[in-house]
Amino acid sequence: MAEDGVTSAPNFHATGLLVSDRGILITGASGSGKSTLALALIGHFRGQGLFSRLIADDQLFVSNLDGRLLCSAPPAIAGLAEVAGIGPQLVAYERQAMIDLCVRLVPDAEMQRFQVDATVVIAGCEIAGIEVAARNVTAALAAISTRLSIASFR
Numbered sequence: 001m002a003e004d005g006v007t008s009a010p011n012f013h014a015t016g017l018l019v020s021d022r023g024i025l026i027t028g029a030s031g032s033g034k035s036t037l038a039l040a041l042i043g044h045f046r047g048q049g050l051f052s053r054l055i056a057d058d059q060l061f062v063s064n065l066d067g068r069l070l071c072s073a074p075p076a077i078a079g080l081a082e083v084a085g086i087g088p089q090l091v092a093y094e095r096q097a098m099i100d101l102c103v104r105l106v107p108d109a110e111m112q113r114f115q116v117d118a119t120v121v122i123a124g125c126e127i128a129g130i131e132v133a134a135r136n137v138t139a140a141l142a143a144i145s146t147r148l149s150i151a152s153f154r
Contacts, residue, residue, distance in 0.1 A: 012062045012122070016055035016071040016099065019045045022148050023055070023097040025071060025122070028105030032134035034058070035082045037105070039091075040137045041144065054093045057081040062123045065098075069125035072096040101148055102127050105134040 015026045015034040019041060026034045035057050045052040056073035057080060063070045073079075073095055080088045102120045111133045120129040130147050132140040 011074065012060050012071075013058065014060055014071075015057045016060050016073075016097065017042060017053065018055060018094050018097045019052045019148070020050045022101065023069075023071065023099035024144065024148075025060070025069070025099045025102045025127075026105065027102060028134055032105040033137070034105060036084055036135070037103070037132075037137055037140055039081060039083065041141065044141055054079075054081055054091050055095075055097050056093065064123045064125050067125060069099040069122055069127055070096055071099055099125075099127055101144070102129045103140070103144060104129060104131045105140075106131045108133045108136070 013027070015038045017024050017026075017038045024038075024041065026037055028034055038054060038057065042052040042054060055071050056077060059074055059077060061072040061074055063072070073093055078095070079090055079093045081091045083089045099122075102122065104120070111131065115131060118129040118131075119126045121127075128147070130143060132143050
């Protein structure tokens, strides 16, 4: 660990976003819908009046800051998000945020109907985890909102 309490890990293949004061990390195979889900979450929660913003799409720098996972936008891709069928587009972003939940996109056949509370370890940090079916934004919105105790539907 560095003297300032920060331990760095290599570049991490994931998409990160901030909703209100909650950081969300979305992981999954290439083409599983990480970017699409992140943009849908941002739009959904903005529509409810909550602050929502991308950290970075597809790649993040991850660090262990005194046991909390800190994700930062790599300068080369800061403010860019891949929009399916269009390509990279400029979006508002946060340079970094602490992560509270890791969402893993999995093939539909691997989804369990009911999940037990799970955690994942990234960069030596243990954070809450949940699996959602890849490319199922509607189900993911409800699961993520519930897991973070954010009112999803009003």
